[in-house]
Amino acid sequence: xxxxxxxxxxxxxxxxxxxxxxxxxxxxxxxxxxxxxxxxxxxxxxxxxxxxxxxxxxxxxxxxxxxxxxxxxxxxxxxxxxxxxxxxxxxxxxxxxxxxxxxxxxxxxxxxxxxxxxxxxxxxxxxxxxxxxxxxxxxxxxxxxxxxxxxxxxxxxxxxxxxxxxxxxxxxxxxxxxxxxxxxxxxxxxxxxxxxxxxxxxxxxxxxxxxxxxxxxxxxxxxxxxxxxxxxxxxxxxxxxxxxxxxxxxxxxxxxxxxxxxxxxxxxxxxxxxxxxxxxxxxxxxxxxxxxxxxxxxxxxxxxxxxxxxxxxxxxxxxxxxxxxxxxxxxxxxxxxxxxxxxxxxxxxxxxxxxxxxxxxxxxxxxxxxxxxxxxxxxxxxxxxxxxxxxxxxxxxxxxxxxxxxxxxxxxxxxxxxxxxxxxxx
Ligand SMILES: Cc1cc2nc3c(=O)[nH]c(=O)nc-3n(C[C@H](O)[C@H](O)[C@H](O)COP(=O)(O)OP(=O)(O)OC[C@H]3O[C@@H](n4cnc5c(N)ncnc54)[C@H](O)[C@@H]3O)c2cc1C
Numbered sequence: 001x002x003x004x005x006x007x008x009x010x011x012x013x014x015x016x017x018x019x020x021x022x023x024x025x026x027x028x029x030x031x032x033x034x035x036x037x038x039x040x041x042x043x044x045x046x047x048x049x050x051x052x053x054x055x056x057x058x059x060x061x062x063x064x065x066x067x068x069x070x071x072x073x074x075x076x077x078x079x080x081x082x083x084x085x086x087x088x089x090x091x092x093x094x095x096x097x098x099x100x101x102x103x104x105x106x107x108x109x110x111x112x113x114x115x116x117x118x119x120x121x122x123x124x125x126x127x128x129x130x131x132x133x134x135x136x137x138x139x140x141x142x143x144x145x146x147x148x149x150x151x152x153x154x155x156x157x158x159x160x161x162x163x164x165x166x167x168x169x170x171x172x173x174x175x176x177x178x179x180x181x182x183x184x185x186x187x188x189x190x191x192x193x194x195x196x197x198x199x200x201x202x203x204x205x206x207x208x209x210x211x212x213x214x215x216x217x218x219x220x221x222x223x224x225x226x227x228x229x230x231x232x233x234x235x236x237x238x239x240x241x242x243x244x245x246x247x248x249x250x251x252x253x254x255x256x257x258x259x260x261x262x263x264x265x266x267x268x269x270x271x272x273x274x275x276x277x278x279x280x281x282x283x284x285x286x287x288x289x290x291x292x293x294x295x296x297x298x299x300x301x302x303x304x305x306x307x308x309x310x311x312x313x314x315x316x317x318x319x320x321x322x323x324x325x326x327x328x329x330x331x332x333x334x335x336x337x338x339x340x341x342x343x344x345x346x347x348x349x350x351x352x353x354x355x356x357x358x359x360x361x362x363x364x365x366x367x368x369x370x371x372x373x374x375x376x377x378x379x380x381x382x383x384x385x386x387x388x389x390x391x392x393x394x395x396x397x398x399x400x401x402x403x404x405x406x407x408x409x410x411x412x413x414x415x416x417x418x419x420x421x422x423x424x425x426x
Contacts, residue, residue, distance in 0.1 A: 008063060010051025011111050014284045017356065018057040025068045027176055032146035034420035036062065042390075045422050047176055050089045050113025054286060055388040055424065066114070070178050075100055081137055086178045089113045098265050103187040105129045108219060108269040108323065117180060118171040119386045120339045122347050124231040125264070127214040127327040129185055133168035134334035141177035144418025149175070153335070162409060163417070169338030170403065170410050172388060173426055174418045186235075187263045193230040193247060195256040202226050203303045208249055210294045210345070214327035215239060216246055221321035222310055223274045228256070231267075277317035277353045284362070285317070285353035287387055288369055288394065291344040292380030294326075302379050309372045314364045315354070320372065322348035340404045341382040348380055370394065390425050399426060 006020035024031060037043040046063045048056035057063045066087030073096045075082045080102060084093055091110025097103050105123030107116055121132020129135065138152040149163065156164045163175075171177055197205065202220060205228060209218035215235070220228040230250065232243045250256055261267050270276055277283050295302050309320060326345035350372050354361035373394075385402035389395045403410055414426050 008048060008051060008057050008065065010048065010056065011279060012052050012054055012056065013279070013281055013356070014054040015048070015051060015057035017284070018061070019059050020057055020063055021060050022062040024062060024064050027064065027142055027178060029146060031064065032144070032422060034422065037420075037422060039421075042425065044424055046424070047172065049087050049115050050111055052109075052112045053115065053387045054284075055390065058391065064176065066178070075102065075184065080184050081181050082184050083179060083181045084114070086114045086141065086176070086180065090116055094265050097184055098187060098263060101187050102184040103264050104182060104184055105132060105135065106264070114177060114180060115172070117182070118167070118169075118177060120169055120384060122323055122325050122329070122384070124217045124219060124229070124323065125185070125233060126325045126329050127217050128233060130328040130331070130334055131325075131339060133337050133339060134328070135183040136168060136180060137183060138181040139167055139177050140179040141175050144174050144420070144423045147417070162413060165336045166338050166410060166413050170385075172424055173410060174414050174423060176423070189234045190261045190264055190267060191232045191234060191243065191247065192259045192261060192267060193250050193256050194228060194259065195253070196225050197228055197253060197255060198226065199303055199307060201253055202228065203299050205230075205250070205253070206295060206299055208246075209324060210296065212246060212324075213242065215243060217324040219269070219321070219323040221270065221274065221319060222306065223276060223319035224316060225274070227271065227274055229269060276319070280353070282355060283317060283353040284356045285351060286366060286369060286389070286392065287349050287351045288373055288389070288398070289347060289349040289384040289386045290373065290376060290380035291341045291382040291384050292346050293343055294345050295379060298379060305375050305379070309375055312368065312371070314352070314368050315361070317351070317353040318365070318368060319351050320348060321351070322346055338403060338406055338410065340406050344382065346380060347384050348376065350376070366392070388424050
């Protein structure tokens with residue numbers, strides 16, 4: 001934290017540059033006082049965990065920074081359940097777990113915090129272990145009206161059932177989660193096939209990937225060039241042999257390399273050569289995440305659409321990427337949640353940035369995001385609300401496409417448990 005000013009030292013540059021009204025570190029009664037927020041300015045409390053989104057700090061708003069006082073990680077070695085504070089980042093979580101040969105299905109970056117878990121959490125391991133929310137055992141925290149809550153899976157009475165379901169996917173709208181208990185998994189070695197490919201090769205690889213078993217997933221990113229990762233968890237020799245049959249199909253792509261990693265922690269996605277702008281302090285950015293099912297026969301038309309999108313990008317920061325889910329994320333045996341688009345097998349995201357303070361560039365970049373989103377809607381009609389965009393015009397539509405037929409239940413919860421709109425608006 002920088003001394004003597006109200007700035008946050010966090011990965012997201014928009015939020016890092018925000019001139020805060022106040023920075024607070026503890027959840028106590030005073031933050032639930034509605035008089036602290038100006039309704040004329042739609043002011044609400046921003047919550048910061050990993051600080052990777054543009055909504056954890058805003059000019060003139062108060063931020064609750066959970067990183068200082070809600071950062072504990074404790075693994076119970078008998079149950080293999082890990083308890084983390086609401087301000088823990090995913091890199092620290094898997095580093096801690098690795099000491100005990102355990103792991104957790106974190107996403108493609110170690111930077112995100114509890115927001116990753118609470119908004120769903122799509123991991124390269126999700127096809128085998130479900131979404132991050134599917135691995136929540138219990139939570140503690142506060143509702144927007146200041147009421148303390150403590151909920152444990154399989155011990156939830158009917159009155160609390162809806163809160164429990166909504167915590168899994170929509171928590172930021174009505175609660176502040178200070179503690180999460182999670183299932184962990186055994187840490188296994190990972191094979192990764194990675195490298196640059198062209199559009200035709202990407203098309204072929206997407207086709208192959210839609211037949212992958214649950215321990216293999218594809219992630220790709222189209223920035224200046226296209227980079228792919230095929231991620232395969234190896235649990236035992238038998239699985240290794242089965243996996244090799246699929247990985248051999250990739251031998252025909254000469255630029256791809258096969259790498260072996262002792263565990264998930266050792267992998268860093270997105271090589272430097274991609275020159276991504278995410279951490280570039282001169283740029284502000286936004287990202288929107290979509291959801292859809294297998295492309296099947298639509299792969300050629302999707303590739304054509306992707307090509308058009310990339311040809312129209314206004315600057316070199318813009319990219320489209322995608323990660324694969326499916327298998328266990330389709331199953332409902334973890335209980336109902338507010339991640340409603342369970343049929344989804346792809347989560348693409350669209351990213352654009354602009355020189356900060358250049359409003360014209362900002363408008364152009366956001367327009368490109370919206371136009372690209374429109375083009376991709378026929379393939380990926382739904383939204384993964386991994387980033388809250390209540391400061392953007394797309395917020396309403398994103399909410400509808402993220403929560404589908406559960407949006408009214410969420411609004412009801414918000415009205416009851418955050419009646420003064422202290423937390424981010426719906
Ligand atoms: C480089 C990168 C890679 C990513 N890869 C993936 C991926 O593979 N899979 C995936 O699913 N997502 C991925 N994401 C998206 C990321 O998981 C989400 O944007 C997530 O919401 C970020 O959480 P955070 O805690 O870091 O962010 P923050 O900005 O700190 O918080 C995001 C929002 O969540 C709310 N929030 C955070 N913590 C709490 C809490 N404890 N209680 C209540 N509300 C809270 C806040 O209101 C805030 O608005 C990635 C993001 C980045 C930057």
